[in-house]
Amino acid sequence: MSFIMLGTLGAGNHYAEIQVVDEIFDKTNASKMGIDSRGQVCVMIHSGSRGFGHQVATDALVAMEKAMKRDQIEVNDRQLACAHIKSQEGQDYLKSMAAAANFAWVNRSSMTFLSRQAFAKAYNTTPDDLDMHVIYDVSHNIAKIEKHFVDGKEKMLLVHRKGSTRAFPPHHPLIPVDYQLTGQPVLIGGTMGTCSYVLTGTEKGMVETFGTTCHGAGRALSRAKSRRNLDYQDVLNNLADMGISIRVASPKLVMEEAPDSYKNVTDVVDTCHEAGISKKCIKLRPIAVIKG
DSSP states (O other), rough: OOOOOOOOOOOOOOEEEEEEEEEEEEEHHHTTOOOTTTTTTEEEEOOSSTHHHHHHHHHHHHHHHHHHHHOOOOSSSSGOOOOOOOOOHHHHHHHHHHHHHHHHHHHHHHHHHHHHHHHHHHSSSSSTTTTTOOOOOOOOOOEEEEEEETTEEEEEEEEEEEEEEEEOOTTTTTTTGGGGOOOOOOOBBOOSSEEEEEEEHHHHHHHHHHSSEEEEEBBOOOOOHHHHHHHHHHHHHHHHTOOOEEEESHHHHHHTTGGGGGOOOOHHHHHHHHHSSSEEEEEEEEEEEEOO
């Protein structure tokens, strides 16, 4: 028996949002992405492998703890469990992770198709006539084999990004031709009651952080504290007051994903911008949110 979950969001911090462009910081880079004016409508989708990747990581932790004992590797925290890349455990993990990443990519592609179809149906036209094109799709919480400079020498590294995302600079060979002059688009999800951002990668980030920047705001309250401290109806009322519609699978998710559960995404983005590891391009404001 099989149960296919392609084209589904999943729970937790995953979402699909209809957003409007609230502010453009870099008109040249934004226009390369097809963003020309404030008020322009966009759709941002954050979803992954629907539990597959989590299971891959859980299984790998168990296998790698055994490998660490065998190979006499010590770490400060069991969540940092690891294995030599060329070991059986290392190869098993990389192949399983790639399968999960591929599933996540197809899952998001399916939802992108469904979103385009929904808009086309609502406006009795075609997605192409609505100019609904994909700006960028990127995976996070994965490891990528990349070339970076270490102590002045170029080396092949396996770069793990957890709670962060890739942000390659202009002219990097691994980013699309359309973005060779702008740098890689960096999608930064905020909260359903505040805003999200699109940044671009920088050369300084390539040098200082292996081409990496923040992935989102980060939690201010744990899920349990959010459920204890926040009221379901209050959160809904506050969203309604801001003109934001929401469709959610369970009341629990409303509290867990409330704006107050997260740090201020603008502060986080401004910090990355001022540090020079990524550059602000577009600010997006949500008007409709689908969770779980």
